[in-house]
Amino acid sequence: MDHEGSSSASVAQLCREIVARHADREGALLPILQDLQAALGYVPAGAVPEIARALNLTRAEVHGALSFYHDFRSAPAGRRVVKLCQAEACQARGGRRVTAALERRLGVELGATSADGAVTLEPVYCLGLCASGPAALVEGRPVARLAEDRLEPLLAEGMP
Amino acid sequence: MIRVFVPGDTAAVAVGADEVAVALTATARGRGLGLELVRTGSRGAFELEPLVEVETATGRIGYARVAAEQVPALVAAGMFEGRPGHPAWIGRPEDLAFFRGQTRLTFARCGIVDPVSVEAYRAAGGWRGLAAALSLGPQGVVDAIKASGLRGRGGAGFPAGIKWATVAAASAPRKFVICNADEGDSGTFADRMLMEGDPFLLIEGMVLAGFATGAEKGYLYIRSEYPLAVRAMQRAIDAAYAAGLLGADVAGAGIRFDLEVRVGAGAYVCGEETALLESIEGKRGQVRAKPPLPAHQGLFGAPTLINNVLTLAAVPFILAEGAKAYADYGMGRSRGTMPIQLAGDIRHGGLFETAFGVTLGQLIDEIGGGTLSGRPVRAAQVGGPLGAYFPRALFDTPFDYEAFAARGGLIGHGGVVVFNDTVDLLQQARFALEFCAVESCGKCTPCRLGSTRGVEVVDRIAAGQRREANLALLQDLCETMKLGSLCALGGFTPYPVMSALTHFPEDFSPARRPEPAE
Numbered sequence: 001m002d003h004e005g006s007s008s009a010s011v012a013q014l015c016r017e018i019v020a021r022h023a024d025r026e027g028a029l030l031p032i033l034q035d036l037q038a039a040l041g042y043v044p045a046g047a048v049p050e051i052a053r054a055l056n057l058t059r060a061e062v063h064g065a066l067s068f069y070h071d072f073r074s075a076p077a078g079r080r081v082v083k084l085c086q087a088e089a090c091q092a093r094g095g096r097r098v099t100a101a102l103e104r105r106l107g108v109e110l111g112a113t114s115a116d117g118a119v120t121l122e123p124v125y126c127l128g129l130c131a132s133g134p135a136a137l138v139e140g141r142p143v144a145r146l147a148e149d150r151l152e153p154l155l156a157e158g159m160p
Numbered sequence: 161m162i163r164v165f166v167p168g169d170t171a172a173v174a175v176g177a178d179e180v181a182v183a184l185t186a187t188a189r190g191r192g193l194g195l196e197l198v199r200t201g202s203r204g205a206f207e208l209e210p211l212v213e214v215e216t217a218t219g220r221i222g223y224a225r226v227a228a229e230q231v232p233a234l235v236a237a238g239m240f241e242g243r244p245g246h247p248a249w250i251g252r253p254e255d256l257a258f259f260r261g262q263t264r265l266t267f268a269r270c271g272i273v274d275p276v277s278v279e280a281y282r283a284a285g286g287w288r289g290l291a292a293a294l295s296l297g298p299q300g301v302v303d304a305i306k307a308s309g310l311r312g313r314g315g316a317g318f319p320a321g322i323k324w325a326t327v328a329a330a331s332a333p334r335k336f337v338i339c340n341a342d343e344g345d346s347g348t349f350a351d352r353m354l355m356e357g358d359p360f361l362l363i364e365g366m367v368l369a370g371f372a373t374g375a376e377k378g379y380l381y382i383r384s385e386y387p388l389a390v391r392a393m394q395r396a397i398d399a400a401y402a403a404g405l406l407g408a409d410v411a412g413a414g415i416r417f418d419l420e421v422r423v424g425a426g427a428y429v430c431g432e433e434t435a436l437l438e439s440i441e442g443k444r445g446q447v448r449a450k451p452p453l454p455a456h457q458g459l460f461g462a463p464t465l466i467n468n469v470l471t472l473a474a475v476p477f478i479l480a481e482g483a484k485a486y487a488d489y490g491m492g493r494s495r496g497t498m499p500i501q502l503a504g505d506i507r508h509g510g511l512f513e514t515a516f517g518v519t520l521g522q523l524i525d526e527i528g529g530g531t532l533s534g535r536p537v538r539a540a541q542v543g544g545p546l547g548a549y550f551p552r553a554l555f556d557t558p559f560d561y562e563a564f565a566a567r568g569g570l571i572g573h574g575g576v577v578v579f580n581d582t583v584d585l586l587q588q589a590r591f592a593l594e595f596c597a598v599e600s601c602g603k604c605t606p607c608r609l610g611s612t613r614g615v616e617v618v619d620r621i622a623a624g625q626r627r628e629a630n631l632a633l634l635q636d637l638c639e640t641m642k643l644g645s646l647c648a649l650g651g652f653t654p655y656p657v658m659s660a661l662t663h664f665p666e667d668f669s670p671a672r673r674p675e676p677a678e
Contacts, residue, residue: 026460029442030425034384061443068444068601069425071384083385087346088541088591089577092504093532125428125545125595127385128349130577131206131502131509132171140387144174 008046014039015050029055029065033072042073078113078120082154083137086110086123089130094147098134101148105155118156161194162240163215167271169202169356170388171349176228177210183231184212193240201357203271204511205258207532213253216242223248261527263489264513265477265497266470267350270357276395278403281360287411289476293368294413296479301372302328305475307483309495314340314431314468315543315572315648317494317561323465326455327373330463335375337366338440338459338466341382341389342424342431345544347503347575351469353511354499355382355389358473359396360405363419365472367410368479370417373465378417381436383424394421428545428599432647433466435601446601447647468573470499489515494560504541504577505531514559521555524578535580539664541588543572545595546652548659549585568659570652585664590618592656596649607650610641614657624670631668634661 018035022028032051037043043066052059066072084099099110108114108121129135132144136154143153166172166181181197188195202209208224221242223234230248231239237246244251253259264270274280281287293301306321327335339362343351354362366378380397382390397419400406410417427445429435434448437459458464474496478486487495494516500523502509507529524530524540531537539549548569550557557563564571579588596611617634621627638654645651661668 025420027440027442030422030439034423034425055442064444065442068446069427071424071426087595088545088588089347089503089575091588091591092577092579092583124385124426125599126344126346126348127170128343128352128389129171129174129206130347130349130504130575131506132174132209135174137385137387142170142174142388144171 011040011044011046012050015047015054019051019054029057029062030069033066037072041076045074078117080118080139080156081120081122083122083124083127084110084154085125085127085129085133085135087126087130089126090133090135093133095134097148098146098151102151102154105151161196162188163196163198164240165198165200165213165215165220167202167209167211168199168275168388168392169209169271169353170386171206171353172202172209172211173388175209179228180210180212180226180231183228184235187232187235188240191235198274200272201270201275202353203253203259204267204353205253205256205508206510207508208250208253211250211253212239214240214242218242219252219254222250222253224250258508258510258512258527262513263497263515265486265489266361266473266499267354267358267511267513268477269361270353270511273358275357275359275392276399278360278399278405281358285480286360286476287364287405289364289368289479290371290411290413292479293371298328298372298374301368301479304478304483305372308474308478308486309483309490309493310471310474310478310486311494311561312468313470313474313498313573315345315570317571320467320471323455323467324369324372326453327375327463327465330456332463334377334462335373336459336462336464337369337373337375337378338436338464339366339378339380339469339472340431340433340436340466341380341386341393341469342436343386343469343573344383344428344431345546345573345575347541347544347577348501348573349503350499350501350511350574352386352389354469354473355386356392359393360400361473361476362393362469363396363400363406365475366419367406367415367417368475369465369467369472371415373463375465376416376418378419379422379440379459380419381422381424381430381440383430384426390421390423397421427601428595429601429647429649432649435647436466437464444601446603447649449646470573491515491517491558491560492562494562498559498571498574500559501575502528502578503575505533505535505537505580506578507532516560517558519555520550520557520559520576521552523559523576524555528578531578531580533580535582537578538581538583539579539585541577541579541656542575543570543655544575545592546570546648546655547572547575548655549579549588549663550659551663554663568655568662570655585660585667586618586622589657589660590615590622592653592660593618596653600649604644604646604650606641606644607646607653610637610645610650611653613637614641614653621668627670631661
């Protein structure tokens with residue numbers, strides 16, 4: 001799917017630039033996809049044939065890698081991405097309650113984006129904050145010692 | 161000049177350390193004081209974070225759980241002189257029982273030195289391992305690793321010296337050293353802490369591995385869930401290149417070693433070594449059948465040494481102090497120290513490096529101080545999501561590869577997750593299978609299908625449907641996954657499931673449902 005600001009011509013151009021950046025690397029597919037996602041927020045379907053051609057891979061090989069890894073998105077996320085840890089150590093520190101409270105507060109379920117596109121709530125399995133949990137990454141920034149009544153670090157500033 | 165240390169470790173940043181650093185700088189400026197602020201790693205007692213330390217004539221004095229808002233008052237109360245009196249004052253951190261009880265060989269510098277400074281690392285004893293290696297020669301290094309008894313710290317516990325010798329003996333136009341920093345196990349953070357707090361130690365360990373095996377290129381594969389570790393390692397690698405400690409002529413010794421960071425993309429299975437190789441090659445992270453072993457045909461088909469962060473980080477000590485100095489610690493066939501990670505519902509959680517042999521009960525009740533919640537301990541999961549749940553009856557098990565295996569468990573990467581009496585072990589068993597289903601690479605049937613079928617069977621047991629028949633089916637399924645899976649993901653998922661069933665059968669009984677978990 002195409003989105004504003006990522007027409008097929010501009011995607012092709014961006015792909016060429018990013019591929020060139022990694023020209024001297026072996027096995028460069030993942031770093032290329034990561035750079036593309038960092039630039040656009042997702043990896044558009046139109047990038048697959050471009051990258052395949054540039055790396056002399058089949059489209060199936062590129063699509064196969066792209067669809068294997070949890071990090072890659074095929075569509076843009078919400079304006080803010082909150083990754084909430086669901087793994088055992090956070091469970092043992094009240095993680096399930098924090099997840100439920102946050103879902104209620106934001107009106108969005110784990111794995112989904114709110115209807116207004118403000119926030120995407122995603123599960124993550126361990127941030128290495130296992131003695132400080134429940135923990136989360138908010139736009140790549142770690143936060144810990146969350147609780148049902150301490151969700152503020154997960155909410156956008158000015159949110160009720 | 162006042163010197164203040166504020167951790168930049170993820171566990172400190174996550175509870176406000178960056179804001180504290182800003183407040184310290186602003187307060188010092190407001191008072192017209194010269195301040196040198198060093199962002200260290202964490203010492204590993206996470207309940208104390210953000211732990212601010214001030215250099216004084218009597219050593220570094222700590223102030224625990226400092227909030228940015230408190231900083232002006234703390235400074236007014238004499239923080240910059242290390243004056244006691246404020247409730248946040250804890251004296252010298254190394255005098256706390258949690259640190260006094262440790263034997264820090266690998267984590268000796270973590271939380272103390274400036275992790276971006278090559279010079280700070282050298283001043284604290286860094287690069288002595290490389291100097292020793294150059295006089296021993298490659299074969300001498302391999303012999304030292306063998307003699308130290310060091311075993312792979314990633315989980316499998318395979319003797320490191322044998323792996324090193326295999327790659328060293330392989331003849332090929334090129335070889336690789338890979339550091340597996342895909343630390344995906346819940347309850348573990350030692351790799352992350354080391355990369356953020358003492359990255360040059362890992363670089364030195366990798367250089368030594370390259371020297372011993374004849375590899376001139378290293379890859380460091382770090383999971384994307386660790387953005388600060390990626391940044392810390394990249395900074396350290398850049399600094400090491402600038403100082404001539406990586407590149408075409410390492411330390412002027414005529415050795416080439418290049419090091420590149422690769423970032424994972426959210427697949428737990430890529431912590432499995434062959435899936436990790438596929439991932440660096442730019443493919444789906446699917447497990448390879450063995451043989452061939454990576455030591456013979458690994459990355460891009462070349463002989464490859466692949467070790468965990470903690471394995472490689474143990475190497476500089478072994479070379480600098482001698483294999484015997486390392487092997488003198490430990491018990492049985494588990495030699496040296498293990499950075500144990502205390503996590504979950506525990507009062508004094510964090511990193512506790514100690515010689516093998518300490519019991520699980522000592523770790524949880526004495527060192528860890530029991531639960532943070534104050535509720536009774538009911539279970540501990542040791543070794544990550546693929547590790548067994550141990551009941552209190554097994555808390556006399558010593559931390560040792562063989563002792564845990566003999567009791568149907570594993571120590572894995574050294575994580576201990578404590579659960580209180582509200583835990584529902586049926587729900588935990590279900591989670592283990594669900595996690596396996598989410599993370600399965602799909603290559604082998606027992607793991608790909610067994611995990612999903614397992615979740616369904618547990619749900620039927622929970623609903624009270626044909627309980628006896630479904631319990632038998634679950635055990636049969638676990639047996640199939642254990643024996644029939646290609647790698648540890650499918651092969652070890654039965655550990656949490658079967659241990660839950662064996663040690664906590666009441667949670668699977670018709671009268672179950674004490675309360676929902678937590």
